[in-house]
Amino acid sequence: MSKVHNFSAGPSILAPEAFEKAIEAIRNFAGTGLSILEVSHRSKQFEQVMDDARAIVRELLQVPDTHESLFLQGGASSQFYMIPHNYLGTKAAYLNTGVWASGAIKEAKLYGEVIEVASSKAQNFNYIPKNYEIPADADYFHCTSNNTIYGTQMRSFPKSPVPMICDMSSDIFSRPVQVADFDLIYAGAQKNMGPAGVTLVIFKKDKQPVSVRPIPSMLDYRIHLDKESMYNTPPAFAILVSLYNLIWVKECGGVAEMEKRANDRASLLYGEIDRNPLFKGTCAAEDRSHMNVCFVLQDENPELEAKFMAACKEAGISGIKGHRLVGGFRASMYNALPLESTQALVNVMQTFHS
């Protein structure tokens, strides 16, 4: 069958090389004669995978020695409550830029006071608030680097007077990041890192929890650090495929090259959106995400939308339907998406007529 252009918002496109290596590991993992799906996580071959996974995260993001990577389960949604469970003593500051930030705020409120430093909710989250004040007495400041649903992205991070925590689920490994500026970074794997089922947490090793509540072992970052992400059986296959995908990132030239490719894709598609009188973007231009491009028809006519969707489908374009909260179309363009896929979409836009 012909190639599918995968614009899915997540789980989403990964490097084809990662799939091929994954298949080989299902057949015979690291020469064990066993499948990665049936091999002990305590085998030296799998322990090597964990070591390699930590090492490649350190290399790609230039993680300083003060920080370490954990590979956990439960998705970013579990971090929404694990973070306040560990670190919210009296109050925490949150920037509200969308559905996921709101989800994080909702869970944090179960643990203490939440100061919403700013919110773009009144504008359907179509921009990133700036010039807000972060209270100096907050336990931490939490933000979301990229908003998958609304297509906005923090192009820079504030100077925070308190420890900064960031949900980077949908743009990690797509650009360089100053890890030292954060006490904790987390990301569900299923965008730029790997398949669904593993969550990366990069955290400051000496960070201590607040002492106001007991911490179950599985929620204690220090235990996972101490056990090198093997306190309990890890999601071995998802970690292995993430490793393979990150090896591909490295072989391409690392996150600087990923940023260049993301810029190229974004320039091409936003350029067409701005040029083509049939379409318009939904976000403030300066906050446009390079990962998730949201756009609508100038004439928001359901029949015309359906016609455009059909034309995309005809061209092998998959996953382009916009989230119901925004409508229209969303092109998610993660690391592994080739420029030719973006070009295929632009071609459809250029030849489309009402």
Place this chain on the structure above:
Amino acid sequence: MSKVHNFSAGPSILAPEAFEKAIEAIRNFAGTGLSILEVSHRSKQFEQVMDDARAIVRELLQVPDTHESLFLQGGASSQFYMIPHNYLGTKAAYLNTGVWASGAIKEAKLYGEVIEVASSKAQNFNYIPKNYEIPADADYFHCTSNNTIYGTQMRSFPKSPVPMICDMSSDIFSRPVQVADFDLIYAGAQKNMGPAGVTLVIFKKDKQPVSVRPIPSMLDYRIHLDKESMYNTPPAFAILVSLYNLIWVKECGGVAEMEKRANDRASLLYGEIDRNPLFKGTCAAEDRSHMNVCFVLQDENPELEAKFMAACKEAGISGIKGHRLVGGFRASMYNALPLESTQALVNVMQTFHS
């Protein structure tokens, strides 16, 4: 290379058919032209997988309509705290039969009073306590059906005056179970169900949490029930491979056939342990597990142990080393282990000499 006999305690042997189907799904999932590792969990093809997974659990275990299956993340270890978080109001009763039961007790103590109804700890957990009393005012009674490390198994369950909750991680789908007797059953997948990274929870749909503490969304069974295990992105691949493995169980004849095969393997191996003067079992005969068979040399001589390990390795036998808490040897014989693998081990035992 020659066949490996996989006696790993978990992650552990699965049906070869499941591996082959998994490879096909990585290449082209359900005719989508996309890999299962990059396809949206909201696609109708993956929603079908979730429906099929729930349906096959219901069919294999004859789950009554009062109960439903959830596919969660975090392993059985996360259930250790999720259960008391939801259901421990003032006190709960626990049966202590090993490391995992002790782990569950440790987490429950963070939430309230724990009554240990009985414990075999003083005998290094080499038997299952019986004739204990479960307090009628406990919020629930928790037990562990099979003890992977010590090789004991509950051959039957007590009549409990309070709701019964059971960790069936290492023997689910190996025998019929009266699901209606339990308010909640949980199992990490990585023994008889599938690869690591997904946890099955079968719970009584109308069960309400105690009202003494707020429940983060990810810890609320009712939310996962309402969202059909898609409150957040599920571990799609692990669920799919579990489904494939359970289809194999069904095609073999279901859990009754699995029980028969387990009996055959257990009879063969325990028979040799009892017959062969070089070896002895470590558990009370009536509590011996059909999943994990623990045995030692009569003469616990490290050199002789190493010699037996080498003879096993020579015969292609993998994963036979006993857990450090018991020593000696452990043969984990899950559903997909062919009788010929047990026979291969018995052959080594029969030809072994000091």
